[in-house]
Amino acid sequence: MRFLGMNRSDWLLFIGFAVVTLAGPIIFSPIGAGYPDLLQKFAIYGIFALGFNILFGLTGYLSFGHAAFLGVGSYTAVWTFKLLTMNPIPAIIFATIVGGLFSAVIGFISLRRTGIYFSILTLAFAQMCYNLAYSVLTPITNGETGLQLTQGDPRVLDVAFGRDYGAVLPSSDLFGIDMTGYPGFYFCGVMLIICFFITLRIFRSPFGMMLRAVKSNQNRMNYTGLNTRPYALTAFIISGMFAGLAGGLLAVTDPLAGAERMQWTASGEVVLMTILGGAGTLLGPVIGAGVIKYFENIFSAFNETILMQAYSALPEGLQHFMVTLSSLFVGEGWHLTLGALFMLIVIFLPGGLMEGLRRLRNLFTKSSGGQGPGNSAETAHSATPA
Amino acid sequence: MSILTIVDLNKSFGGLRALSNVNLNIDQGSVHAIIGPNGAGKSTLLNCFVGRLEPDTGSVTFDGTSLLGIQPHEINQLGVSRVFQTPEIFGDLSLLDNVMIPGFARRDGAFKINAWNPVRRRGPIAEKAMEMLKDVGLDDKSKQIAGQLSRGDKRRLELAMCLVQDPKLLLLDEPTAGMARADTNKTIDLMKTIAGRGVTMVVIEHDMHVVFSLAEKISVLAQGTVIAEDLPEKIKGDPRVQEAYLGGAHL
């Protein structure tokens, strides 16, 4: 059974993904994540991680500079709002294009080297973007304050179509639907679904196979008549476009762009999302992005009062001790948790959560039925576990 | 008719002369063996065919096109495939994928963004890949991950990866090194079958058993020069060859 060339299990995966995304407000409300501000973060960073995974997961090139493309996307989107229109569609189109252009230039140069040299080149470019955004490019980026909308913005298209926002600062709206709250989430959610579909097609295509070959053995690829560099560059550009789109969506939901989005620690975060979920898997990066944004939200919200309540069952001395200990990891200390999580995952589960799930499943199938090697060969064949 | 012509090839590394004035003609459809003691320059010569090394002077012409100064992937696209001394395969991918990738390379060229349509597991490329795996006796393992294969199986896989491209010229660098005798014989049979299809082969080999059961013509390389080139039975009795193999050694 094939439809548009995709087999049934892939369609099921895609439809399942779309349903979970669209029903997010209901599905995630039991864990306290069913509100739009957080959900749209899931979607936006999901797109960012999906794109990063096309580069890192498939070709194995570890970029430490992808936050630059996210930042560039945000600036482009805010400028589109300022100059053209508050409609989000031109904003995200330009954000994607500009993200792609930046990544084409940076990728073209960085991909001349491999391994750690590639990582350092991307890092160097991202730091250049970051430093310039804070200094010389202040007329474009508005430096430390960040780029904001003002009432005096020209918004030529809005003016041409007679749209007047009056004396308040406008927020982005799609033909009259305000891009805050649930509409904002659904806009991002639909984008995530589209990006997931594109990623799924890439993963199953001959092009995706070539990208895995880049990771596996570039020497063999060359002697097989394949030019590796344009393959890697295309993957780099696609991931840069995804990052630009994600940056654009950040600006759609909150029309403000700051340079701190481009800092290299932000690049580190997307690496973490990808490996936490499982680099090279389809769903992993989205799950990783969701888990990190969810825990960031929960953990940073904790404060001493909440902790005191949480440990209220303990004797007082112990309670105070536990509160002090835990408060290291929550609230302001969320980054400590993030760093520790980073280490734990790399040490114990380099394949990420998806690998963990697979191990669990193998454990069960092995104990329940005698289909050992045949079964693992089957999963190996598809080579792209969902 | 000669498919690969090498004229006055020279290559030095620092002060060491690895190849001096090598002349070689590989006839279309023949199996040509290059033998010689260790350090005779066999691998250097092979690397000059495939764009891995740039010779200092001389020319390498394949099917009317010069192979000098062009990239390995361009040379492959002209129809030259190569089997390495240590098998170069895609260790993380399944055997079938390993053989399909060269298939795509032959169909789509060096670079094509074919990102929308899924890989067809029943299309012509997959079918041909399966056929090649069958030829080398690996069809029952097509879904395994290639990195888990034994060394001998990896070699056979690599051979299938080259054959699926229907190469005009197949370069084999010690295809039976480190193989058990039974495996060696299987490989010899396989290569005879391939030669029967009219594929031109250049074999670099240590094992004289392999050389004499396969080659139609033998070139002997010693200290970077071709000291003899003849039919196998003539080479066997050539005193210069015996000198090169035995005379240089400390006996």
Added chain:
Amino acid sequence: MDAILLQILNGLDKGGAYALIALGLTIIFGTLGVVNFAHGALFMLGAFCAVSIKAVLGLQKVTLSETETTAWGTPLEITQPYVEVWFGDLGATILDYSVPVSILIAIPVMLLIGIIMERGLIRYFYKRPHAEQILVTFGLAIVLQEIIKSIFGANPIPQPAPDSMKGMIDFGVAIGFDAGNVVYPVWRLVYFLFSLFVIGLVFAFIQFTTFGMVVRAGMADRETVGLLGIDIDRRFTIVFGIAAIVAGLAGVMYTPILSPDYHMGMDFLVLSFVVVVVGGMGSLGGAVLAGFMLGILQSFASMNEVKDILPGIDQIIIYLIAVAVLLLRPRGLMGRKGVMEG
């Protein structure tokens, strides 16, 4: 002319810090084969050694004055650091020299931290891919800096140089320029000399001791050294410890120049990595040369005359050079060919 000299001098202290950090990075990479993204954190920990020692030395003894009273009629509280109470003038001097004094304590502390890091984490990553080494040490760096943040807060904590080294020295007069043209803070000069001293020590250690010989052999050919039957594990631990000390000392002495905060390590790490790459992975001389070179170039790039022609160049000069070097001469200024390519 004097302006150029001033810029060279200005670059020396920063260059010294880059060189010291890069030296440790490249030793660790060369011998252990590990890409250590937590090396900047060691620099930062060194700086906070100085902060804590200053804090300990500065603990105040509070006594109530018997004669004087405050405006409210209560006895005046007199505070005096314990070291002064106990040691008198010597105590005051120790307090004044808290930054150099910290060196003595930072050496064992950093050695211990280095050993714990290597035994506890790094050694499990010798055979793992570089990408995983980068990721796990990146995680460790975050953890370390967040711990420091939770103890010392997010704001920079200024550390004064000793009084006698606080001033400026008119360097130009000494070499025949007019007075007032090449004025240079004494402490920066001290830092530069200190970094030269430490670099000299490291080189001497590597050049003239048997232990250093093994390190050199390891940097030349790691696999073979492992086959020689030398207890390579223990030596790796010590190498890592030494690299940690060097980075830590660089941090201790840098505190009067840059008030330490928790993320200073990350800032210096990125630049030091660039330094290592420019100098050549695994080359000690390259790391030192590139460290000073980039420090000085950065200081030139921040001259107003240069900034007028190329605005923003001071922000990106180091990265631009790294990009150029990686593309034109991938092995770096003094690196061997093929190290970590692929």
